[in-house]
Amino acid sequence: MASTRTSPEVTAAPQPVNDNRLRGARWWNEIGWRHVVGVVMVLICVLPLLYAVSASLNPAGTLTGSNELFRTVSLENYANLVPSGFGDWMVNSLIVCTVTAAGTVVMGGAAAYSFSRFRFKGRHQGLTALLLIQMFPQMLAFVAIFLLLLSLGDVFPVLGLNSQLGLICVYLGGALGVNTFLMYGFFNTVPRELDEAAKIDGATHAQIFWGIIVRLVTPILTVVGLLSFITAYGDFIIAKIVLQRPEEFTLAVGLYNWAADERNAPWGLFAAGAVIAAIPVVALFLFLQRYIVGGLTAGSVKG
């Protein structure tokens, strides 16, 4: 019975609204237990997040001091983020992820267009090769990527280690393998008759691409853009080996360094940073649930 009381806002108005409503033991057996499960699971889901929010509002700033949830509420940790370099990390992350997402959408979309619309030698082999490459996430080769950037830095310092542009390029290297298939399938659903009509009217292939196709496949472009943004935002291992100077860190690397600092872990500062860092992603997620679920079932896994 506890559950009926704990979720009054969920069960909303009392019984008489619905005629064929179940009552008593039967209701409990069919529906009631589901609310118990729901409430327990929601608590489990929310507690660690509440804990993080509470720690971020607690000026004590240590692990022990954060244990009483919402004992003290102050914005001190958030104020302390300003001089801590957190702002730089946020900007770095946003720049790196936005450029990566834009580049991924453009290159992946272009590749999907050519696979979907042109018939050229090696097309079938190309698709097969992409499918095979797709199996091996780029991060598996992180040692080689590190060594590659090490020697690339001698020729193009801006593409070497310690460079955000270098990091973006690495991310873009994974663009085609991961997303072409997702897009290719969607591009195929746009009727070819549209292109042909435009061609007869004298449109070039570029005009067809930018003027017709791109407008019709906007949903998949959005999904791919967001997924690649979120993937790059959450990437740790490649960012960690490429970026070694604190002022160049992305959020993942910077926040890790705070939390992993065993002796004097600035826990409150970390929690405040984590809350702010999570906001854009959580917002995107809740806002675009439908799209992302579609992308998930199409086979991509969030990193």
Added chain:
Amino acid sequence: MTHPTAVEGPTTAGSGNGSPPEDSSGTRRPRRGWASHARDVRPGFLVKLALVALANAVGLYGILAAWAVQSWGILAFLVLALVAVDWAYFSRRALAAKYLVPGLIFLFVYQIFAMGYTAYVAFTNYGDGHNSTKDDAIAQISEQNERRVEGSASYPLTVVTQGDELGFAIVDDGQVRVGSAEQPFEAEPDAVVENGSITSIPDGDVLSFVDVAGRQSEITQLRVPLSDDPESGSIRTQDGSTGFVYQPALAYDEDSDTFVDTETGTVYSPSGGGNFVSADGQELTPGWRVGVGFSNFSAMFTDSRMAGPFASIFGWTFVFAALSVLTTFALGLFLAITFNDERVRGRKIYRSLLILPYAFPGFLSALVWSGMLNERFGFVNEVLLGGASVPWLTDPTLAKVSVILVNLWLGFPYMFLITTGALQAIPSDMMEAAKIDGAGRWRMFRSLTLPMLMVSVAPLLIASFAFNFNNFSLIFMLTGGGPNFVGTPYVVGHTDILISMVYSVAFESGSKQYGVASALSILIFIMVGLISWIGFRRTRKLEEL
């Protein structure tokens, strides 16, 4: 964001109108119309021209720079890439290539090459002590093994800085000479000498006594070569005021390709392992990169200190991935079935709250959990368990349990989402028919729901297995692989999985062993390949092309 004009900037693919750039070649039949039409869209053509010009400029710069640092591999690649770009955008036939080339270049460099390079490095001894070529190793050995020449002259010396670089200034026969680690001594006639010591030099500063004391270790390690010829030796100082001539203790003989100790006469000759070794087995460091066959692969089995831990990590990787998939799928499916009943009110609210752990960035959750599970101060022990001290992350077995549980927390919403979708796709009349036939809940689940689900969900389960097989962030952030094994040559622990072991071998264990790390990566490649192959066989994706 998909506004064409807005995105046209950053792309080279298909920007420009792809129309034939030169009208002179516009003699082919139906394309005439095209060529004339292209003149109407000049801006696009100009954008394309600018981008291709930019690509050429960058490429040419790279070719020159690669030439200068003698990176022949990069140089060859750049030449090929440049030819490909120019061909794609200035040929009117390479339609598909116009859209593919930019993505392909990135794919080649950062994925395909990286994979191939992993395979190559796996068969070398690349790593600390074997970082470079043989020539570099010879130069470094000559530099690092120097001894003071007995009875040689000493020079009055002053420590100076030029920019950020430390250097020495000495007085030699009344003439001032200045040099640094990179720059051999050169005469500096404009320097000022007072009472036999140098008080100022033209483009640099003389270090004060206090500064010299503060940077003592840097100064005693500094060697300034006497001339460009490494054989001539160098000047070093112990006290920052007197310099002595040091000469190579080991002389390299090019003809016999050996180092000879100038005093004892010991001969060091190159070994197959990429080191100069004396007859009695003494090695000179650094060595250089050589192929070592399969020894990186067998290293895990032949080293008795490593064999046990490696077997344990290898097994744990599979257990971790399998349990992660099973637990998240079981919980996700249970919740999906629980809330797949239209009579449950507030399902939307439940759903939105239940996917929160998935929406929260994974690396942050793992870090928050690592704090909450802290043995002495963590929230779980202190508050939920009322002050217990359960070693969640420091006991080998409990740490594994914690990793699985945290991953369950992180991963069940994903399974909840996909199984909810799949459940809704199961036709309801089928369920009704079963109900009418008198099937119970369990029976319906076993014989209808699960088999129907598996059709659409099985490939995703396999993908999830592959993902967790390489779930580096979770392990690294939550336990860092610990608690560590004792007495292993690499820093690895009970919760390490293969990929976090690769990281540890490559970057975190005292000496970096890229060769061994790459060999382990190859092992992961093979495993992932096998897993995906099983996945493909199920979905028959290959046939759908």
